[in-house]
Amino acid sequence: MDRIAGKAQTKHYQKGEFLFRSQEKDDALYIVNHGKVRIYRLSDSGKEQLVRILNPGNFTREWALFNPDVVHEEYAEATRDTSVCTIQQHDVQEFLKEYPAISLKLLGEMSQRLERSARQTAQVAVESVITRLVLFLAENVEPGMGNSPTITLPMAKKDIASYLGTTPETISRKFGELENEGLIQQLSGKRIKIQDLDDLLLYSE
Amino acid sequence: MDRIAGKAQTKHYQKGEFLFRSQEKDDALYIVNHGKVRIYRLSDSGKEQLVRILNPGNFTREWALFNPDVVHEEYAEATRDTSVCTIQQHDVQEFLKEYPAISLKLLGEMSQRLERSARQTAQVAVESVITRLVLFLAENVEPGMGNSPTITLPMAKKDIASYLGTTPETISRKFGELENEGLIQQLSGKRIKIQDLDDLLLYSE
DNA sequence: GACTTTTCTTGATGAGAGTCAATTTTTTTG
DNA sequence: CAAAAAAATTGACTCTCATCAAGAAAAGTC
Numbered sequence: 027m028d029r030i031a032g033k034a035q036t037k038h039y040q041k042g043e044f045l046f047r048s049q050e051k052d053d054a055l056y057i058v059n060h061g062k063v064r065i066y067r068l069s070d071s072g073k074e075q076l077v078r079i080l081n082p083g084n085f086t087r088e089w090a091l092f093n094p095d096v097v098h099e100e101y102a103e104a105t106r107d108t109s110v111c112t113i114q115q116h117d118v119q120e121f122l123k124e125y126p127a128i129s130l131k132l133l134g135e136m137s138q139r140l141e142r143s144a145r146q147t148a149q150v151a152v153e154s155v156i157t158r159l160v161l162f163l164a165e166n167v168e169p170g171m172g173n174s175p176t177i178t179l180p181m182a183k184k185d186i187a188s189y190l191g192t193t194p195e196t197i198s199r200k201f202g203e204l205e206n207e208g209l210i211q212q213l214s215g216k217r218i219k220i221q222d223l224d225d226l227l228l229y230s231e
Numbered sequence: 232m233d234r235i236a237g238k239a240q241t242k243h244y245q246k247g248e249f250l251f252r253s254q255e256k257d258d259a260l261y262i263v264n265h266g267k268v269r270i271y272r273l274s275d276s277g278k279e280q281l282v283r284i285l286n287p288g289n290f291t292r293e294w295a296l297f298n299p300d301v302v303h304e305e306y307a308e309a310t311r312d313t314s315v316c317t318i319q320q321h322d323v324q325e326f327l328k329e330y331p332a333i334s335l336k337l338l339g340e341m342s343q344r345l346e347r348s349a350r351q352t353a354q355v356a357v358e359s360v361i362t363r364l365v366l367f368l369a370e371n372v373e374p375g376m377g378n379s380p381t382i383t384l385p386m387a388k389k390d391i392a393s394y395l396g397t398t399p400e401t402i403s404r405k406f407g408e409l410e411n412e413g414l415i416q417q418l419s420g421k422r423i424k425i426q427d428l429d430d431l432l433l434y435s436e
Numbered sequence: 437g438a439c440t441t442t443t444c445t446t447g448a449t450g451a452g453a454g455t456c457a458a459t460t461t462t463t464t465t466g
Numbered sequence: 467c468a469a470a471a472a473a474a475t476t477g478a479c480t481c482t483c484a485t486c487a488a489g490a491a492a493a494g495t496c
Binding site: 154155156192193196199214215 | 452453454455456462
Binding site for chain 4: 182184195198199201202
């Protein structure tokens with residue numbers, strides 16, 4: 027750990043700054059220390075799709091580690107003041123060779139991410155927006171909260187829209203629809219009360 | 232290699248048989264020897280989304296290696312007579328610990344897959360069907376074939392539809408549209424002639 | 437080669453969701 | 467706390483694409 031820390035470099039970003047942009051070649055691994063980072067992609071037509079949100083402890087750019095020469099199409103933007111550690115590709119490789127256990131951990135993390143990503147693709151591809159939204163809400167219920175939990179949205183609604191592959195207007199309408207149906211209540215400040223989780227999950231026309 | 236082969240077990244499947252289905256718990260890694268396997272997911276509403284197609288040399292179920300207790304939601308169906316090697320989770324772990332280089336290879340492969348999957352999600356989320364189809368065709372051009380290549384579709388059109396998150400009817404129409412625009416020609420037996428790759432890529436309204 | 441089965445195509449119709457525009461509400465900032 | 471900026475909501479309209487149905491073509495089988 028100490029040795030890794032020795033190679034790591036800490037960087038700070040203010041809200042709105044980019045850790046990196048598509049095209050930029052830079053083969054370091056980024057690990058978030060404090061703050062919050064949005065990872066998104068831009069389509070040809072300029073629309074963005076949120077890939078994920080990095081919280082403290084999360085990392086990204088593992089792609090750069092193993093395929094350093096291919097340019098990568100993601101943008102990483104700090105959504106508040108953020109500090110990250112970066113470790114150069116070369117150094118990471120060294121550590122992985124030296125401590126194989128790290129590779130196993132990393133493989134586990136990556137296989138989880140792959141699973142999530144595949145599920146996300148399948149949902150966007152075949153489910154309606156209301157279904158995706160319901161599933162999104164259900165995923166964000168902290169386990170063990172009973173059947174009528176209150177959750178806090180992990181991101182702004184416009185980001186939920188982007189994550190789910192739709193628009194803020196549509197998300198707004200779908201939240202309204204769920205509320206009209208008596209399935210949820212929108213409390214103040216990103217808090218949502220779910221009346222009955224089972225009912226909610228059943229509501230997918 | 233010999234030692235790995237010693238632990239591996241070969242299985243044969245006929246066309247239409249399943250290597251595994253969602254829910255089934257079985258923590259082996261599958262490597263395709265001969266044949267072709269469709270990996271897909273099923274939505275609640277019963278629609279399927281093609282995740283990928285396995286050709287000889289490809290593997291799947293790496294998820295099972297690192298998260299053996301979580302059930303996985305994919306179906307794997309042999310689309311022709313197929314033989315695969317399976318290696319038990321436990322054995323793979325052993326090899327990885329013993330030969331760290333394998334982990335690095337595996338990480339490289341997984342990071343590529345993750346990249347593809349993220350791109351796939353972004354496309355399905357924000358691009359129109361015609362754009363997705365164009366990108367799909369462009370991806371299937373073998374490199375170094377000039378600007379007016381002929382390609383062979385790697386799967387049936389209905390599978391392309393499923394892969395791109397749309398329906399066979401729509402795919403059929405979009406192929407028709409591209410042909411009317413003079414951008415491609417549909418030859419017999421899954422062969423497509425692209426008139427001008429650059430023009431094709433520009434055609435995304 | 438004839439028959440069966442699957443895949444592909446084409447048409448008509450409708451619904452879900454995107455777009456544009458105007459307000460309102462919430463959050464941020466000095 | 468007031469002003470500014472960003473996010474969320476609502477309405478009207480449009481359009482892409484899914485659905486259902488039916489027939490044509492291609493692939494697989496005996």
